[in-house]
Amino acid sequence: MTLLLGPPGSGKTTLLLALAGKLDSDLKVSGKVTYNGHGMNEFVAQRSAAYISQHDLHIAEMTVRETLAFSARCQGIGSRYDMLTELSRREKAANIKPDPDLDVYMKAISVGGQDTNIITDYILKILGLDICADTMVGDDMLRGISGGQRKRA
Numbered sequence: 001m002t003l004l005l006g007p008p009g010s011g012k013t014t015l016l017l018a019l020a021g022k023l024d025s026d027l028k029v030s031g032k033v034t035y036n037g038h039g040m041n042e043f044v045a046q047r048s049a050a051y052i053s054q055h056d057l058h059i060a061e062m063t064v065r066e067t068l069a070f071s072a073r074c075q076g077i078g079s080r081y082d083m084l085t086e087l088s089r090r091e092k093a094a095n096i097k098p099d100p101d102l103d104v105y106m107k108a109i110s111v112g113g114q115d116t117n118i119i120t121d122y123i124l125k126i127l128g129l130d131i132c133a134d135t136m137v138g139d140d141m142l143r144g145i146s147g148g149q150r151k152r153a
């Protein structure tokens with residue numbers, strides 16, 4: 001983990017946006033950002049990196065599960081499904097014993113089709129949000145999940 005410190009306006013947000021490939025395209029940029037030696041034009045940075053704003057964008061009255069399910073319905077799950085299928089294939093080819101949780105998940109989606117509920121359960125689990133899945137997210141006025149849980153949500 002890297003802690004990035006600096007006074008307000010020193011460019012922390014700008015640097016993080018640059019690393020995530022999310023800088024405004026009209027900004028003039030100097031220097032070069034690489035991931036393991038690969039330039040930002042060689043791959044889709046948005047698939048490897050995400051910038052999480054310091055401001056929470058939640059609907060306080062929705063539960064964590066509803067929040068994720070809504071997001072899944074907006075974003076779709078196609079590419080992730082393909083990626084996991086490919087991962088499973090490569091694991092088999094390399095004789096790697098798959099992670100039991102992931103394996104159960106893979107079997108569940110192959111039986112149930114691309115059901116967003118299973119995807120939601122899986123995401124809840126890997127983010128450690130399964131224990132508060134049915135708690136309202138909340139905000140300053142409405143008591144909800146903890147600050148750390150909210151960040152993960």
Ligand SMILES: Nc1ncnc2c1ncn2[C@@H]1O[C@H](COP(=O)(O)OP(=O)(O)O)[C@@H](O)[C@H]1O
Nearest residue numbers: 006007008009010011012013014015016024027
């Ligand atoms: N899109 C932009 N166009 C012009 N100036 C910007 C833009 N984004 C940020 N800046 C300026 O860059 C500087 C660094 O901002 P920022 O990265 O938000 O700082 P920090 O996150 O460290 O507080 C600030 O002076 C800010 O006004």
Ligand SMILES: [Mg+2]
Nearest residue numbers: 009012013014
């Ligand atoms: Mg900032």
